[in-house]
Amino acid sequence: MKPKVLALSAIFVLAVYSVLLVYVFGLAPYITKKSIENWTEIEGSREKKFLDTKICAECHYKVFKGLKNHSSVSCEACHGAGAKHAITRSKEYIKIDRSREFCLKCHLDIPGRNAVKTVNITHHKGVLCVVCHNPHS
Numbered sequence: 001m002k003p004k005v006l007a008l009s010a011i012f013v014l015a016v017y018s019v020l021l022v023y024v025f026g027l028a029p030y031i032t033k034k035s036i037e038n039w040t041e042i043e044g045s046r047e048k049k050f051l052d053t054k055i056c057a058e059c060h061y062k063v064f065k066g067l068k069n070h071s072s073v074s075c076e077a078c079h080g081a082g083a084k085h086a087i088t089r090s091k092e093y094i095k096i097d098r099s100r101e102f103c104l105k106c107h108l109d110i111p112g113r114n115a116v117k118t119v120n121i122t123h124h125k126g127v128l129c130v131v132c133h134n135p136h137s
Contacts, residue, residue: 049081056082059089066137069117078102078135103129 029035056075057064076082080095107129109118124132 048083050076051082051086055086059086063136068137070135098128098130100127100129103133103135 053064053075060075070078078095078097079085082094084093085091104119104121106116107118109120
């Protein structure tokens, strides 16, 4: 490489790191005990929408005990926020989407998606996944 290009590259790198150092150590807001207290007060005052899966298991123990394929997935990942459902025990406040499109949000065969079992979009096209696959067992 030409010496001029190397010199310009070095100046650019130094400038970028200088800006980052000034921001991180000079301009970025510090996390203090007071800021943490303010944050927890604000978050604590908000209405609870999401619950732990263990709360769901209190009423739906048989379903929870039988979970195999989705045992590491939170109930609310599929059924939405469940706090109102847990309080009212009403189906009105829980989402049950049996559509093929809903299942394919996670299970569509996309290059690089290896964490979950996937299927090709043409796999039994027109048939709901829940006809053959029970998501709870």
